[in-house]
Amino acid sequence: MSDPNLSWSNQHFDVVVIGGGVVGAALLRRFTLEGAKALLLEKAPDILDGASKGNSAILHTGFDAPTDSVEHWCIRQGRKEFLDIHEALGLPLVKTGALVVAWSKEEQQRLPSLLEKANANGVDDVRMLSRAEIQQREPALAPGVTGGFEVPQEYIIDPWTTPYAYLLQALCNGATVTRNSEVLEGSFDGAQWHLKTTTGQCTADVVINAAGLYGDTLEQRLIGRSAFSIRPRKGQFVVYDKAASALLSSILLPVPTETTKGIVLTRTVFGNLLVGPTAEEQDSREDWSTDSQTLEMLHATAVRMLPALADIPITATYAGVRPATEEKEYRIRALADQRYVAVGGIRSTGLSSALGIAQYVYNLYQREIGAAHKAIAEPAIPSELPQISEYGPRLWQAADNGGIVCHCELVTQADIDRALCGPLPAKTLAGLKRRTRATMGRCQGFYCTARLAALSEQHLDEPIAEHYE
Known part of the structure; x- marks a missing residue:
């Protein structure tokens, strides 16, 4: 199989x-x-x-996509299908909604055209908000907000x-x-x-x-x-400790430019809060590195928008590389x-x-x-889907889970065993992380790596011990 x-x-x-x-x-x-x-x-x-x-793990509405483009069609249809199937597949959906927030007079002046574009794209439940309405909804935001609008159906999902x-x-x-x-x-x-x-x-x-x-x-x-x-475009992210997720209820979207959607502040389904991404052109398709200057810029940007982040530890940083073209x-x-x-x-x-x-x-x-096939009348639904979202039941809450392996993210031995022995088993440490959340927390694997190495012995293509050599 x-x-x-x-x-x-x-x-x-x-x-x-x-x-x-x-x-x-x-x-x-x-x-x-x-x-x-x-x-x-x-x-x-x-x-x-x-x-x-x-990526930033947002289920978009396509409100700001190029109107009548293939991208717009695919976002709209993809979103609709996801909403139709996510419960059957056991996939989490956190209905946060989003706020497009202006922080200057110039950004404020671009909001009406964005609202018109959203309506043209079939997203007709967007609504302009005053500065006072935004501050009432998100009281932890800095006072520099000039206005914005809400996009109620932007959600966060498990990437x-x-x-x-x-x-x-x-x-x-x-x-x-x-x-x-x-x-x-x-x-x-x-x-x-x-x-x-x-x-x-x-x-x-x-x-x-x-x-x-x-x-x-x-x-x-x-x-x-x-x-x-392909013209690779890097986006760097900063991930804050789980305490930060209490500071924000909505996805916070910037006023986009012609070249980028801009820097986003959002909760994640794993219980954290992240800021990013940047949009950096580069030649390498394999350079996933982060740099201190950019990360400091992201942190400073996040603190300007959400001042309480100044006192919350950063859990992790990472970068994505997007396959942009000409x-x-x-x-x-x-x-x-x-x-x-x-x-x-x-x-x-x-x-x-x-x-x-x-x-x-x-x-x-x-x-x-000109090809055609006979569709499967009653498709089977997978039964071994891991549950790693903070917004649903997880194995650490169940009996006979083998005990906690990763204490930062509450990953159990049962989680690890399932990820290593399922129908599409993890073959790398990164793959194990994506299936379980192991090593994603505050210590970034410092305390659990030895146990993970023992549990995953003979399972991974690159043993964890070799990964850290």
Whole structure:
């Protein structure tokens, strides 16, 4: 079913999805539920190891997306589907709402046009708020607020369990996922694709490129040219201690500019509060580092907006790298004569739009390539989904959980065992963290790493002891 063996190698598939991020996960789920025999190839040892591992975890409404764009359509449809399925899949949804807040006269003057854009985008429950109304709703905000408006249906979700759930549902309905499988070569003979990877080879009727930060490289490798160029954009974040989450009830959005959505303050489903991201152009697709000057800027920005943060410890910092391209639009297209679909340039809204992207691509697949399948009448629902949100039941509250392993995040031995032995087991320390929250807390793994190393022995591709050498 997954990658402990090479049963997928030398098989033929209707569709091969390349890339194990949130978009690839949603695509695999959609094509599987539509009845296609589908395979996902991921080059890393674990899923979500690229652009999808670092984001702000907001379920957007698309109120500020380019009107009538593919991105706008995908956000709207993806959000609708998420709201339809999240309870069945056991995915958390925290209905915070958002405030777009102006801190200057210039920003205040841009609010009416943003409100008009929201209405044009079908988000018609936005409402202008006075300075007094905002301060009444969020009393911990600094007094410099000049005004703003509310977006009631912007919510926070789990950025890691969500795509994991998509993959698990695909798996339990017949899909195949394999990791450590970088696509080395691909050729189309006029009827089918022949793919060679680092762990095996297969054939497919259709190939979908969802390789994120390496989408252009993969396209060049497969068809000899690329219609887009990835221009990596780093976003750094600061995560505050759990006490900070009591300071803010809404997502705090800035007045966006032409180039960036700006710096956000929001609670997370893990009980923290984060500020970010920045928008830094860089050449490297692998540079996930943070720097002290930028982190200090983020902290200072957060304190200016929420002064009480000055006295709250910082728990963690991290960076995400987004697969921006030379254009703002999503780069989705089908080459019918080569039975190839590219899904590129999914920058900062991939978590919200992934299910919509999957719908869009499946429609494209039917229309441009002429393929059709018999949808599964009653799709199976995965039963082994981890619950790591602070806003729902967790295993530390249950009996027979094996005891606490990570005390900062209340991760139990049962959580660890499930993550290591489930249908898509963790293969790296980062993968274990994304499935359990282990090492995410104040000590950043200082106290629990030795126990984690013992529990995960023989399970991870890179043993934890080697990770820290």
